[in-house]
Amino acid sequence: MSLLKKNKFIVILLFIALLGIGVWSTYRYLFVTPTKASEVAPDFIGEAKEFKYLFTEDIKYWNNKVVQIKGKVSEINEYGILLNENIFCQFEQNIDITTSSATNDILIKGKVVGFDELLMEIKLNQCVIIQ
Amino acid sequence: MVRITLLLAFTLFSSTICNAQKYYTRSGVTEFKASQETFEPIEAINKSATAIFNINTGEVVAQVFIASFEFKNALMQEHFNENYMESALYPKAVFKGKIDNFSKDSLNKISNFDLVGTLTIRGVEKVVKTKVTVKEDNKKLIITTRFVVKPDDFNIKIPSIVKEKIANKIQINIKYELVEKK
Secondary structure, eight states, rough: HHHHHHTHHHHHHHHHHHHHHHHHHHHHHOOOOOOOOOGSSSSSEEEHHHHHHHHOOOOOHHTOOOOEEEEEEEESSEEEEEEETTTTEEEESOOOOOGGGGSEEEEEEEEEEEEEETEEEEEEEEEEEEO | OHHHHHHHHHHHHHHHHHOOOOEEEEEEEEEEEOOOTTSSOOOEEEEEEEEEEEETOOEEEEEEEEEGGOSSSSHHHHHIIISSOOOOOOOEEEEEETTTTTGGGGGGTTEEEEEEEEEEETEEEEEEEEEEEEEEEEEEEEEEEEEEEEGGGTTTTOOOOTTTTTEEEEEEEEEEEEEEEO
């Protein structure tokens, strides 16, 4: 008892600290915004060609996975880039891409959302250009 | 003479085939709001709907990936995908329908049309009837519409604890900017 009395100050401090951690973690759990693809380590790094092959093997597995792929730009519009003819990478924000990059290979990181049967394309979201 | 009529008929026929113009988008905006007024907003936006619109027949097909709905709140997004929509099992929502009496030439006079079609969510089909607005803007066709769906219609079960937080009528807003498919 005397020990507790002596350390009353420390006990109170500890209690407050614990309470603080509790409140903070609850807050994070309840109100945190979804993580963006750019903040996540990719599940696949490699050529777009190879990714396309792996994707068609098991479409469900790739759902929501983050990938970093390198490929040839076949089309550019204000929303995104079409890689290797059938991987559409949609950007987080609409950005202007110079057409000069169209001739080069491009490295893109994004989240796989699925296979678009209407246009026969693989769709990626929240894409960022790495190189 | 017969030959000429045949030729004429053929050219007319083939020209209608060539004119089977399609408009499409990969980045249509689909929003939904399921909030009850007094509680926190339950809403999400999806900017990657694919839609194809045949301007000759008025037929429309649209597809939305459930997992690409973005919420402001990570926990809400997780619940939406895992508990309510089961996006791993049913990755997309599909709409197939027709815009009645659509003609591109009359767009400067009329912009409101009737849209009827089937909406498939979680493998359950439901007929949707609504009004759409189609506007032409700088070679783009901008289609906007809004309609209401009920979670019950698609066997989406809402636990009683949160029942009063989630509206039983969910407002869906759509804005698709289509460009011509070459």
